[in-house]
């Protein structure tokens with residue numbers, strides 16, 4: 179999860195309904211766009227525009243001014259981050275736990291030999307969609323959905339996956355296709 183903003187209660191209710199609906203439709207919306215997106219990213223990879231980093235930064239910021247992660251938390255509910263050694267050391271320290279104990283309590287090793295959560299939704303997500311370890315959360319959570327990543331064309335496979343999980347990533351890619359037609 180990237181971050182949350184404070185909004186009024188009435189607006190928050192509307193935003194929640196809107197997001198709930200969007201999240202229900204998202205898998206199908208993303209599936210319908212999959213081939214189009216795949217072709218688009220293949221072309222983008224061959225000839226990325228010089229100002230791609232700049233445009234992505236702008237699209238990312240514009241989208242996250244509209245999207246409040248606190249109404250969503252779909253990334254935290256459906257996919258977990260990778261935990262790097264630095265993440266484990268930082269979070270274990272936050273809990274005043276030994277690193278090994280933290281690993282045994284919360285993590286497992288996946289097929290690619292990475293430390294990941296034992297289960298989703300993430301144990302550190304509270305009932306209000308707040309991250310209980312926000313200040314020390316894993317790097318992958320801080321950077322998700324990676325739409326402001328430099329050389330964005332290099333993570334197209336990840337983005338193709340993320341548009342079916344993250345409404346913001348979906349919107350950013352749709353806007354990107356308009357802003358940088360191929």
Ligand code: SF4
Nearest residue numbers: 247250251252253344
């Ligand atoms: S899925 Fe995207 S919009 Fe939803 S909480 Fe995660 S980063 Fe925010």
Ligand code: SF4
Nearest residue numbers: 254300302303309319
């Ligand atoms: S650590 Fe926090 S931001 Fe990361 S998946 Fe868990 S609740 Fe979400």
